[in-house]
Amino acid sequence: MNRRNTPTKEAILDLLSNSTKALSQDAIERQINIKINRATIYRVLNRFCDDDVVHKIVAEDGKQYFAVCKKCENPQEVIQHHFHFRCLLCDTIECLQVPVEYSFPNGYEVQNANCVLSGVCNDCS
Amino acid sequence: MNRRNTPTKEAILDLLSNSTKALSQDAIERQINIKINRATIYRVLNRFCDDDVVHKIVAEDGKQYFAVCKKCENPQEVIQHHFHFRCLLCDTIECLQVPVEYSFPNGYEVQNANCVLSGVCNDCS
């Protein structure tokens, strides 16, 4: 399954790259300047996830949000397990450069993390 | 809105109290020994949440899970912000007595947390 470059793919990655927030499918469809089918957006996003280009966050609303999340110092490198923040006032979700730390009981093997804190964000406080 | 005691309400709370795992609506419907309507189960669960009797976890699958989560030492008291663990092998979600700790940038006011780590649980490893 070799990947192909398409206008759709580039437009979505462009939008995500220039956004400070994680975006849902409908936010992408609203903000993008070309017409892309709903199913296609999901398929492109899922491919990005498979290729580790973006990562997916599931919020308390049960919806999927997608972000190209990079380290501050080293923008190429993606932080592995970091917190996300959902502002209840401006209704946005952002990646935070705050690592998820925990001391787990033996016998548990942690592979993935989906951590969303919610409240009032920096902009709204 | 005074609350009333009903067989439905008691059966659901009973099931949750005796479960070591967080349960979804369909798991409750499957495991309970009386017939309860889907909408009713959700309404009872949401009332429990409003009354702080149970708490809701949203997992990476976007589904809602409910648990009566208590401290080990002091079973009455509910831990505020703790991690949850989703086992990818046995497909269960459990509350862990592991507090969610973070050092957040100023300006963020954290009110709630929805943190689910996933991997292989103690039973399956």
Next chain:
DNA sequence: TATTTTATTGCGAATAAGTTGCAATAATAC
């Protein structure tokens, strides 16, 4: 450049989780 291969897309339909309106039921207060 022309042809072939197959990844990608759009469309519509399907699935699944959760909610809501409404009338019937039943717990509790009086």
Next chain:
DNA sequence: GTATTATTGCAACTTATTCGCAATAAAATA
């Protein structure tokens, strides 16, 4: 016992996401 109204069941609805399939168009090949 009667009245009040919280709770329930049912069906319909909403919303998010996925899927099958045929059409399109990148990229590889000749």
